[in-house]
Amino acid sequence: MDVGKVEEVGWEHLVKMGEDLTFLSFRVMDTKGRVHILEITLDETYPRCPPSVSAHVDKLQNFWSTLDDIDRSFWVTDPKHSHYAMSYRQIKLGNDCSIILSINANDPLSLPECRFLGSDTTVNFLRDTWKRNCKRWAKDKSFPENLARVFDTQLPQPPHVQKNEEQVECGICYAQYLPIDDELGAKSGSATDYTCENGNCNRAFHCVCLGDWLRSITTTRQSFDVLFGNCPYCSDPIAVKISTKT
Structure with a gap:
């Protein structure tokens, strides 16, 4: 190119x-x-x-939206942080059991392939329930609604507790630290310094990266030295102070 x-x-x-x-x-x-x-x-x-x-981006819109729906609705244990490049989700079911769902990127609302993890007795029960009720799956229903129909119950929601393990990689540049660069001034080599306040997101960013990204969005508003926009991952409102390069 x-x-x-x-x-x-x-x-x-x-x-x-x-x-x-x-x-x-x-x-x-x-x-x-x-x-x-x-x-x-x-x-x-x-x-x-x-x-x-x-x-390719247009084709994957429904797939990414389905992943968002899963991450918002269930207690996802793997991947630990929302990741659109991974087509699976491991969801906590309770009683020390989990289900690993493989979502079809080309048909995300179709019945997913699944695998259960846990004790033999509980896994056998869950597997029998899945085989018996999977015919209830309807592609005109949302993914969370379909899982509730299959298991005859609401699955555990995301825990509303502060995670002890902080995400350190920037959600925009995917690096933990900014490069060593005189143009970055005081921010040169710094770690992530902004975290989305949405408890189901908690994505970390470098303010420099987030500020640059917000400036590229036409809906971003600026008041004095603060940019107002939306999180790139969960779309919740965010406000980022523009740093001076000193």
């Missing part, structure tokens, strides 16, 4: 680029305001057959 094509996409969206320009990763935002890192490897068919990033 030549430099001109990168300029068309926008240098501010470029995360990484290989020396031979055949590998690139971009930060993109979907229609729900969620941020994703897309990696592109160009083969010999380029530029005759250029990759269609927007087509």
Whole structure:
């Protein structure tokens, strides 16, 4: 990919680029305001057959929305933090048992493949319940509603307690520390310093990264040295103070 094509996409969206320009990763935002890192490897068919990033993003909207619905509604134990690149969710069922659900990215509201973890007695009971009631699954229902229909009960919700384990990687640049750079001033090499206040999100960010991202969003408002917008992951309101580079 030549430099001109990168300029068309926008240098501010470029995360990484290989020396031979055949590998690139971009930060993109979907229609729900969620941020994703897309990696592109160009083969010999380029530029005759250029990759269609927007087509892939549009195709996965329902899949990502289903993951959001699961993360908001249930006690997800793995992955520990919301991650759109992973198509599975491990959900706590109670009695030291869990279910691992594999969500179909192409048909996210279809009946998922599943695996149960726990004691043999409880797992056998849950597996029998699943086999008996899976015919109740309806693709016109939400994922949480379907799970409640299959198990004949509401599953445990996310715990409303402060997590002891803090997320340290920035949800935008995916690094724990900012690079050592004179242009960053006092922020050079600093760790994440902002956490979303939504208890079901708790994504951590560098204020520098979050500020840059908010500036790229047309709906962001600014009052003096504070930017007002929405979290890239849960869409809850956030306010970030713009730091001076000293």
